[in-house]
Amino acid sequence: MKSLSALYDWLGADHPVSGGSHRTEPPNYHLRNLPGEEIHLYVKNIDNTKLIRVVDKKDWATSISVTGAALVGSLVVSAMVGPSCYGMLASRRMEYLREERTRIQSQLLELKVQEARRLNPQNVEEWAGTQFVTPTADQVLYAPPSKEAFASLGATAKEDR
Numbered sequence: 792m793k794s795l796s797a798l799y800d801w802l803g804a805d806h807p808v809s810g811g812s813h814r815t816e817p818p819n820y821h822l823r824n825l826p827g828e829e830i831h832l833y834v835k836n837i838d839n840t841k842l843i844r845v846v847d848k849k850d851w852a853t854s855i856s857v858t859g860a861a862l863v864g865s866l867v868v869s870a871m872v873g874p875s876c877y878g879m880l881a882s883r884r885m886e887y888l889r890e891e892r893t894r895i896q897s898q899l900l901e902l903k904v905q906e907a908r909r910l911n912p913q914n915v916e917e918w919a920g921t922q923f924v925t926p927t928a929d930q931v932l933y934a935p936p937s938k939e940a941f942a943s944l945g946a947t948a949k950e951d952r
Contacts, residue, residue: 796820 908914
């Protein structure tokens with residue numbers, strides 16, 4: 792089976808359906824010619840290495856002016872859009888700082904509540920248990936006050952030294 796037509800013949804084209812006749816010649820599966828199929832194109836290699844390019848000054852000036860206009864246009868658009876973008880970024884930053892302030896304030900309140908619980912005299916005695924007892928009067932030592940701690944009438948701390 793070298794071609795599709797041979798496969799088609801093998802699958803059943805050579806077996807006639809009941810009441811039909813058997814073909815003696817193979818069917819023609821060739822397509823008709825397409826329009827313009829007889830046209831042949833010849834591609835010639837063109838060598839432009841020996842040509843000298845002529846500089847067109849109008850073309851250069853036009854490209855510079857178009858580039859300048861595009862640059863100026865982009866700067867104008869940037870100048871118009873810049874403040875609104877900056878405002879959006881600043882408002883976003885303000886919202887972030889407000890959220891952070893509320894978070895820190897709530898954390899501060901929570902820490903104050905924990906400190907109050909720990910410094911409550913009832914809790915201190917409960918945590919101390921039997922390890923810590925109130926000292927007796929004999930066990931307490933009082934440090935003598937320093938010279939700067941006394942108040943004197945009409946004298947300053949520098950004169951006492």
